[in-house]
Amino acid sequence: MIHVASLLHDDVIDRADLRRGARSAPAAFGNKYAILGGDFLLGRASAALSRLGExxxxxxIASVITNLVEGEILQMNKVAQQGAALVNASYVGGDSWSIxxxxxxxxxxVLGGVREGELWKEVAYAYGRNLGIAFQLVDDVLDYESGEAALGKPGGADLRLGLATGPALYAWEEHAEMGALIARKFxxxxxxxxxxxxxxxxSGVERTRELASAYADKALETLQHLPESEARGALEVLTERVVRRTW
Structure with a gap:
């Protein structure tokens, strides 16, 4: 519910007309209803959380909501920095997803019943963080590679919002003129x-996809701390599918 709420708010911020090939909530019902709908979902999610008793x-999860908002603000106001080191050191686009x-x-x-030690919690956190960054990096690649039919939204959406993601930042290393475009937010x-x-x-798209694979590999490495099981195998398959996805 928190994720869906963030998508409703994102479509308002991004002025998106489409979501998965259908009219977005703001396009169908207007910004006010989309924002209120997102707020309603956050309220229901909070009520469900309280009933867990943990x-x-x-x-x-309450801190996730704060982090999502902070991530959007940072993304909207990020000042371009020289070089694609930004992609590796502090990837803003993937930060909200990873959190x-x-x-x-x-x-x-925690809900699974672990009560002793912090190891399994830290393993889970590290896995989720690396998987989240990999997911967002692939998303940024698809914004350049896939057409509207595959994504359900127009390509180049990030650029139209003034956002320089991995492919553009890497391209800056090879084409100096990209710097001026980034500085004025396209x-x-x-x-x-x-x-x-x-x-x-x-080679921006290829390098971004390679970076996504590197984060996916880190996620897989983290899983090796867990005992072999059907559940671990499912997480390994999930990680591979995140990198291979085309939508």
Whole structure:
């Protein structure tokens, strides 16, 4: 419910007309109803959390809501920094996803009945964080690779919002003119098209996909701390599917 609420709010912020190929909530019902709908879901999620009776889980998931909002603000106001080191050191685009998945995974371990030691909680947190970053990096690749039919939304959506994600930042290393586009947040007419062309003529997409695979590998490494089981095998398959997904 928290995730769906964040999508409703995202579509307002992003001025998105489509969500998975259908009209988005803001397009269908207006911004006010979309925001109120998201708020309603957050309220219901909070009520459900309180009924779990696990104070640690309530605190974890409540902090996720704060982190999601902080992530959106940071994403909207991020000042471009020289070089694609930003992609590796502090990937803003994947931060909200990684926090959601990291704390959600940790909460699942708590709810599973673990009462002794912090090891399994830390393993779950690390797995979720790395998987979340990998997921978002693949999402950023698909924004350049896939068409509207596959994504259910127009390609280049991040650029139109003034956001420079992994492919654009890596392309900056190979095409200096990308820096000026990033600095002015692709606001001038033709900036988005030029940026997409620069990315296509660079190794930005390939390098971003490689980075996603690296984070997925870290997630798989983390799982090796767990005993062999059907559940661990399912998490390994999930990790591989995140990297291979095309939508």
């Amino acid at each position: 104070s640690e889980v309530v605190e974890l 959601l998945m990291a704390k959600g995974s940790r909460a699942a371990v 606001e001038k007419e033709g900036d988005v098209e030029l940026a997409r062309d620069l990315v296509r003529r660079s």
